[in-house]
Amino acid sequence: MQTADAARFAQTPFVRKKHRAELLARCVFGGMTLGMIVPLLLIIGYLLCQGAPLLSWAFLTTNPSSGMRKGGLWPALLGTVWLVVTALCVSAPVGVFAAVYLNEYAKDNWFTRIVHLAVVNLAGVPSIVHALFGLGAFVLFAGLGRSILAASLTLAIMTLPVIIASTKEALASVPLSFREACWNVGATRWQTIRRIVLPNSISGILTGVILQVSRTAGETAPIMFTGAVFFKNVEEGNLFAYSLKDQCMALSMHLYTVTTQVTNAPEPLPYAIAVVLLGTVLLVNAAAIAVRVYLRSRKKW
Amino acid sequence: MVTTNPPTTAFPVAGAAAPARRKIEVCDLRLSYGAKEVIHGISFDVFESEILGVIGPAQSGKTSLLRCINRTIDFTANARVSGVIKVDGEDVRSVKSVYELRRKIGMVAPLPVGLPLSIYDNVAFAPRTAGLRNKNQLDVLVEKGLRQAALWEEVKDRLDSLGTKLSGGQQQRLTIARALSHQPEILCLDEFSIAIDPVTTMRIEEVLKELKKEMTIILVTNLVQQARRLANRTMFLWKGEVVELDANQVIFGDAPKDRRTYEYVNGIFG
Amino acid sequence: MEMETTGAQPGPANSGNGVRAPVTRRAQRRGWEQVSEHVIELFIRLCGISAIVFVFAIFFFVFREGAPILPRLDLWKFLFTPYWYPTSLGQARYGVGALILGTLSVTALSMALAVPFGLGAAVFVSEFCGHRTKEALKIVIELLAAIPSVVWGFIGLTVMNVAIQKVFRVQVGLNILNASILLALMSVPVIVSIGEDSLKAVPDSYREAAFALGATQWQIVCRVLLPAAKNGLLAAVLLGVGRAVGETMAVLMATGHAVNIPHSIFDSVRTLTATIAAEMGETAEGSDHYRVLFVIGILLFSITFLMNLAADLVVKGIRKK
Numbered sequence: 001m002q003t004a005d006a007a008r009f010a011q012t013p014f015v016r017k018k019h020r021a022e023l024l025a026r027c028v029f030g031g032m033t034l035g036m037i038v039p040l041l042l043i044i045g046y047l048l049c050q051g052a053p054l055l056s057w058a059f060l061t062t063n064p065s066s067g068m069r070k071g072g073l074w075p076a077l078l079g080t081v082w083l084v085v086t087a088l089c090v091s092a093p094v095g096v097f098a099a100v101y102l103n104e105y106a107k108d109n110w111f112t113r114i115v116h117l118a119v120v121n122l123a124g125v126p127s128i129v130h131a132l133f134g135l136g137a138f139v140l141f142a143g144l145g146r147s148i149l150a151a152s153l154t155l156a157i158m159t160l161p162v163i164i165a166s167t168k169e170a171l172a173s174v175p176l177s178f179r180e181a182c183w184n185v186g187a188t189r190w191q192t193i194r195r196i197v198l199p200n201s202i203s204g205i206l207t208g209v210i211l212q213v214s215r216t217a218g219e220t221a222p223i224m225f226t227g228a229v230f231f232k233n234v235e236e237g238n239l240f241a242y243s244l245k246d247q248c249m250a251l252s253m254h255l256y257t258v259t260t261q262v263t264n265a266p267e268p269l270p271y272a273i274a275v276v277l278l279g280t281v282l283l284v285n286a287a288a289i290a291v292r293v294y295l296r297s298r299k300k301w
Numbered sequence: 302m303v304t305t306n307p308p309t310t311a312f313p314v315a316g317a318a319a320p321a322r323r324k325i326e327v328c329d330l331r332l333s334y335g336a337k338e339v340i341h342g343i344s345f346d347v348f349e350s351e352i353l354g355v356i357g358p359a360q361s362g363k364t365s366l367l368r369c370i371n372r373t374i375d376f377t378a379n380a381r382v383s384g385v386i387k388v389d390g391e392d393v394r395s396v397k398s399v400y401e402l403r404r405k406i407g408m409v410a411p412l413p414v415g416l417p418l419s420i421y422d423n424v425a426f427a428p429r430t431a432g433l434r435n436k437n438q439l440d441v442l443v444e445k446g447l448r449q450a451a452l453w454e455e456v457k458d459r460l461d462s463l464g465t466k467l468s469g470g471q472q473q474r475l476t477i478a479r480a481l482s483h484q485p486e487i488l489c490l491d492e493f494s495i496a497i498d499p500v501t502t503m504r505i506e507e508v509l510k511e512l513k514k515e516m517t518i519i520l521v522t523n524l525v526q527q528a529r530r531l532a533n534r535t536m537f538l539w540k541g542e543v544v545e546l547d548a549n550q551v552i553f554g555d556a557p558k559d560r561r562t563y564e565y566v567n568g569i570f571g
Numbered sequence: 572m573e574m575e576t577t578g579a580q581p582g583p584a585n586s587g588n589g590v591r592a593p594v595t596r597r598a599q600r601r602g603w604e605q606v607s608e609h610v611i612e613l614f615i616r617l618c619g620i621s622a623i624v625f626v627f628a629i630f631f632f633v634f635r636e637g638a639p640i641l642p643r644l645d646l647w648k649f650l651f652t653p654y655w656y657p658t659s660l661g662q663a664r665y666g667v668g669a670l671i672l673g674t675l676s677v678t679a680l681s682m683a684l685a686v687p688f689g690l691g692a693a694v695f696v697s698e699f700c701g702h703r704t705k706e707a708l709k710i711v712i713e714l715l716a717a718i719p720s721v722v723w724g725f726i727g728l729t730v731m732n733v734a735i736q737k738v739f740r741v742q743v744g745l746n747i748l749n750a751s752i753l754l755a756l757m758s759v760p761v762i763v764s765i766g767e768d769s770l771k772a773v774p775d776s777y778r779e780a781a782f783a784l785g786a787t788q789w790q791i792v793c794r795v796l797l798p799a800a801k802n803g804l805l806a807a808v809l810l811g812v813g814r815a816v817g818e819t820m821a822v823l824m825a826t827g828h829a830v831n832i833p834h835s836i837f838d839s840v841r842t843l844t845a846t847i848a849a850e851m852g853e854t855a856e857g858s859d860h861y862r863v864l865f866v867i868g869i870l871l872f873s874i875t876f877l878m879n880l881a882a883d884l885v886v887k888g889i890r891k892k
Contacts, residue, residue, distance in 0.1 A: 018787050025789035026699050032691035036759055037711055043726055094618050101619025105612065107378045117883060118622040124810070124879040125629060125872065126817025127720075128844045131851075132868040136632035140856075157625050164622065181414045181476070183373050185427035185483055186404035188604065190611045195426070200417055211717075218719025221819040221844075225851055252721045252820075259725055260824065274725050278718065285717045289710060300417035301465040400604060 047278065051271030059272065063233045069265050073276060075234045078241060079148075079248030080280075083223065084216045086152035086244070087159065092209050094156075095163030102164070103171040104193055123161035127221040130158045134226040149244040151227025158222055159212040166211075170204020171197060175301070203295030210288035214281045220252040228253040230261075251277045321348040324487060324517045325370065330384035332365055332541075334377070339365055340541040342384065347487075352513055354528030354535035354549075355521040356565070362541040363521045364411075367489045370519075371406040372399050388487070404431060407480030407516075411492040413472035415464035416479075420447075420456050423464040423475055427483035442482055449512065450478035451504045470501035477505065481512075488512060489519045494527065506531055525566055529553050537562045630872060637865030644866065655830045655841075657850065657860040665863045667870075669830050673840035676747050676833050677822060678815040681754035685815075686808055688755070689762030693804075694792055696763065697770040709764075716760035720820040723753045727825030741837045745827035748836045753821045758811040765810060769803020770796055802885055809882040813875050819844040843867055 011019075062072035102119075106112040134154030144150040174197050182192040198205075220228075228250045234241035242248050255273045258265055325347040332340040340362045347353050355363050368374040369382055372393055386393045388402065396402045404427065416423050424443045433439060443460070447453040452474040456467075464475055473493060480488060490509075494502040509518060509531055522528055528535045529549060536546040537559075545552065545559045557563050564570050644665065652666030696708050731752060732744035739748075773796050781791045797804070827839025828849070841849075847864050854861040 018790070022787040022789045025792070026695075029691045029695035029699060032688045033695045033708065035688060036692060036715065036756065037708075040715055040756070043730055046730060047726075094621055097615050097618035098621055101615045105615060106619065115619060115623055117880075118626045120883055121876055121879045122622050122626050122629075124813050124817070124875045125626075126819065126844055126875055128817070128819040128847050129629065129633060129868050129872050129875075132633050132636070132847070132865055133629040135851075136636045136865075137628060140636075141632065157629075160625065161622065177410075177412065177414045178416055180373070180376075180410065181416060181479070182426070182430075183376060184371065184403065184408040184410070185430070185479060186400040186402075187427070187430040188400055188608045190608055190615075191430045195430070196416060196418075214717050215719075218717075218721065220719070220721045221848055224848060252719055255721050255725060256820065256824070259728060270725065270729075274722050278722050281717050281719060282714055285714055289713070300463055301415075398604060 044278070047271055047274050051268050051273075051275040054266070054268045054272035055275060060276070062236055064231070069262065069269070073251065073254065073273065074236050075232050075241075076249040076251045076254040076273075077276075078234065078239070079228070079232075080217050080251045082148055082242050082248060083152050083155060083227075083250060084213055086148060087155035087216050088209065088213060090153065091156035091160045091163055091212070095160050096167050096205060098160075099164045099167035099171060100193060100198075103168050104189065104197070119161045119164050122157070123165070125158075127158065127219060130154055130222045131224055131226060133157070134222060139226055145245075146225070146227050146229075146247050147245045148227050148242060148248050151223040151248075152244075154222045154226050155216050155219065158219070159216055162215075163208050163212055166208025167201070167205050170201035170208070173204065174200050200300065203292055206295070207288050207292040210284060210291060214284040214288070217284070218252055218277065218281050220250075220256055223250055223253060230257055251280070321350060323347070324349045324389065325519075326385075326387040326390075327370075328385045328387075330366070330369060330386060331382070332362065332369060332374070333381045335379045338541065340369075343538070343541070343543045344384075345536060345543060345546050347517055347519060349517050350513060350515075351533040352509065352518040352520055352531050354532030355519060355538055356523070356525055356528050356535060357538035357544075358565070358570075359523070360540075361538045363538055364491050366538070367408065367491055367519065367521060370487075370489065371403050371408055373403070373408070375399070404483040405486050407483070407485035407488040409473075409476050409480050409488070409490045409493045411495045413469050413476055413496055415467055415472040415475055417463065417465050419461045420464050420467070420475065421460040424478045424482045427479060431483060442484075446478040446482040449481050449508060450474040451508050452478055470497040473497045474501070474505065477508070485516060487517045487519070489521070491521045492523055494522070494524065502527075525568075537565060539565070630869075633865055633868045633872060637862050637869055640859055640862035640866065644863070649866075653830075653832050655846075657863065663859065667843065667846075667867060669832050670841055670843045670846055670867075672832055673747075673826065673830075674816060674842040674844070676836075676840060677750045677754060677826065677842055678812060680747060680751035680836060681758060681815050682808070682812055684751060684755035685758040685762060685811055689759045689807070689811065690766055690804060692759065693763045693766030693770060693807075694797075697767045698788060698792055698796070709767075712760045712763050715756070716764075718757075720757065720818060721824075723757060723821040724824030727753045727821060731825065735837075739837065743827060743837070743839060745825055746837050746839050747826065747833055750822045750825040750842075751836070753825055754815045754818055757818065757821065758814050761814055762807045762811045765807035766800075766804050769800040769807065772803065773799045806882045806886045809878055809885065813878040813882070816878070817844065817871065817875055819848050823848050843871055847871075 059072045060077060061074050063074055064076075065071035098119075102112070102115065106115065131154065134150060134157075138144050138150035138153050139146055142150075144153075178196050178200075179192050182196055183189075187195070227247050229247040230249075232247065232249050251273065255270065255277055258273060259270045323346045327346070328344050329342045330340055330344070331338060331342050339360075343366075355366070357363055365374065368377075370386055370388070370393065374380050374382060382394075388405065393399075393402055416426065418426065421443055424446045425439045428439060428442050433442075444453060444457075447456065452471060455471065456462075464472070467475060473496065477493070488509075493505065497505075506527070509520070512518065520528065520532060532549055534546065534548050535552045537544045537552065539561065545557055545562045547558065551557055552562060553566055557566070649665055649667060650671070651668050652664075653669035653672070654664045654666040655669060656662070656664045692712075696705055696712075700708065727749050728745070731749045735741065735744040735746070735749055777795050777799060778791055781795050786794070822842045823845040826841060826845060828841060829839040830841045830846075831838070833840050847867055850860070851864055854864065
């Protein structure tokens with residue numbers, strides 16, 4: 001009886017051919033995935049090697065000199081920090097509350113669909129169009145002139161839709177039964193949101209905000225004509241060397257100008273700048289992922 | 302005056318000289334979700350200090366009825382309510398504060414819900430949202446609620462642990478404690494025993510018998526025998542209409558006024 | 572907001588109509604509750620419509636700066652001639668035809684590279700991976716997405732430039748191919764993550780049924796999953812295209828600076844986005860050149876708006892099912 005059963009389930013040539021096709025597909029798709037990752041790792045390694053000679057603490061904390069061929073990154077680093085913090089101080093609250101509206105208050109009608117559509121479209125606007133908007137609205141119309149404030153507001157509007165989308169997803173992951181339990185004991189909508197919904201979606205919200213930090217730090221186009229400037233010396237080591245009305249340097253802009261407009265720069269210089277910028281961005285993203293993993297492990301239901 | 306339809310017997314409280322007052326009056330209540338009407342013009346009264354059982358098969362509108370009484374139906378976008386519901390003589394739709402109304406009515410849902418807070422905070426949630434801050438008073442309310450829900454002995458040493466980590470039966474008792482924490486005058490239970498074991502169910506039924514002295518209770522249940530055990534009067538709701546509302550002796554006796562009542566109670570359909 | 576200050580507990584529920592606190596304090600609390608709830612709700616609603624406000628604001632302000640030149644602009648010549656000489660004295664010509672072709676060619680080639688790789692990777696991550704590998708790969712792809720576009724441009728200007736010159740033996744490494752490879756690497760994460768989401772959305776019952784019939788993983792992907800998820804995958808591709816069209820810094824640095832009609836992938840071009848970025852700094856505010864750049868902005872905004880609308884309609888098609 002055994003051999004008859006074994007014969008019934010043995011592989012036929014057809015089945016073998018299927019398995020070969022399966023293996024081939026697995027290799028092809030796996031290869032495609034690797035095809036993205038391997039070049040990336042090679043490139044990052046190359047950047048690190050080329051830029052290494054210049055990387056040092058002094059590099060980060062001194063002003064550039066000799067037409068930016070020597071010296072360090074301090075004004076650009078500080079400028080980026082100012083832009084990011086100011087932009088997120090505006091877009092995080094507005095974005096979170098907009099998501100609260102969409103998930104908790106909005107009814108399922110045509111108006112809500114339009115709001116949703118607006119969020120999606122805002123997310124798809126090219127960064128250079130954001131720059132033009134910032135120029136027209138904040139620099140000119142609102143009279144802010146080219147300043148950190150104008151550039152930050154432009155960046156804030158750019159990051160707004162993504163914060164809305166990720167917050168909305170976080171809010172939606174809180175079960176409806178929690179809200180109903182709160183309403184039943186006489187809590188108002190806002191009390192329910194404040195005490196139960198928001199605290200329990202904080203991991204998703206934080207992740208979304210932190211990811212936008214890294215994106216804001218890396219953007220160049222929106223700040224090009226709204227507040228970022230070619231060169232500016234500021235007091236080294238002073239965190240408040242800028243004010244909202246000043247123009248500033250920024251890491252992303254600095255990389256662009258050194259690469260395209262500074263002649264005879266020492267060869268490692270642009271690589272070093274790229275490494276600092278990339279390193280900052282990747283570190284912030286890694287922090288976001290770590291926050292997400294940690295908070296998820298402490299899930300309360 | 303509110304007319305009732307079908308006619309209900311005047312309800313004498315056992316042992317009292319005068320008939321009890323009406324706590325809740327429902328008059329010609331209609332409810333539709335979108336185009337579909339689910340409650341077709343029902344009227345009935347609930348008297349103080351009684352347990353009113355509400356029985357009927359699924360989709361009869363029992364849960365929707367409770368949601369109309371405490372106005373959580375407002376949170377359903379496409380629900381339209383007409384007719385009048387009065388609590389203590391006041392129309393629920395024109396009360397000054399709907400949140401006060403909801404605090405007057407305790408609601409226990411079918412599935413146990415432990416909020417993702419500590420057990421203490423679960424029960425203290427309602428008084429806190431009402432504005433109570435005094436720690437001592439909160440302590441008293443929490444202990445009282447947990448005792449009334451027959452949960453105190455099991456959790457008194459771990460009030461800080463998470464409410465969501467309790468067992469199903471414990472979470473349902475926690476829900477009841479939460480419903481009692483804002484000292485309601487009316488308690489509505491919506492099929493509370495669906496997700497819990499028979500032993501816990503019995504314990505809660507004992508609790509309800511105690512609570513009857515202090516408050517009015519509406520007990521929606523799909524367990525006909527539960528209504529028989531606990532209620533003074535029972536209402537048979539079927540497809541959004543009141544088939545019969547009468548004292549338990551009549552409903553569960555040999556000759557209820559409507560044939561369908563007899564059939565449902567005796568398991569011939571449903 | 573004290574519920575009780577007398578220290579006495581609320582009386583039993585059946586005491587008449589249940590007055591438990593001095594009427595004035597209760598009325599105050601009631602009033603305060605309603606009012607503050609309304610104020611907060613108003614603020615939240617305002618934030619909620621902010622997205623609509625900003626979309627309109629963007630269109631309005633860009634239009635405002637560009638509008639004055641529209642009556643004087645021959646739209647046909649503007650859109651379809653390749654003669655872009657904005658700084659030529661007296662004979663300024665504004666034809667963005669070559670720029671449009673530049674954008675189109677870079678987008679097309681980058682999508683041709685990104686879509687197969689992206690979809691392939693999406694399928695791999697979704698169907699062929701173990702759980703741990705999946706998490707690791709997703710993190711890597713997320714980090715890939717985080718690389719700023721100026722860094723990509725830098726890579727194009729240095730690494731890719733040299734690589735293309737050596738591998739393909741051409742004179743100039745800053746061309747369509749260069750920018751397309753960069754854009755492909757930038758768009759792939761978008762395609763992978765949305766593609767993976769839509770593959771995940773296909774119910775497991777489809778997979779289980781196919782397995783029960785004896786299908787291999789590959790057959791399931793090919794015959795069951797891809798057709799079922801095609802709306803989501805299409806939306807992913809559309810969003811990738813939208814990203815490629817709108818990209819500025821990477822193409823600015825990697826396409827070279829020649830405004831001409833491309834004849835091969837090794838030609839240098841200029842895209843619409845790069846033009847604005849490169850020339851805006853040199854124009855005088857209010858001049859014709861300045862305004863035409865804003866008109867290009869309107870053009871870009873309209874293109875991406877339509878693409879997003881299309882992607883949203885496609886996704887809506889999924890929800891209806």
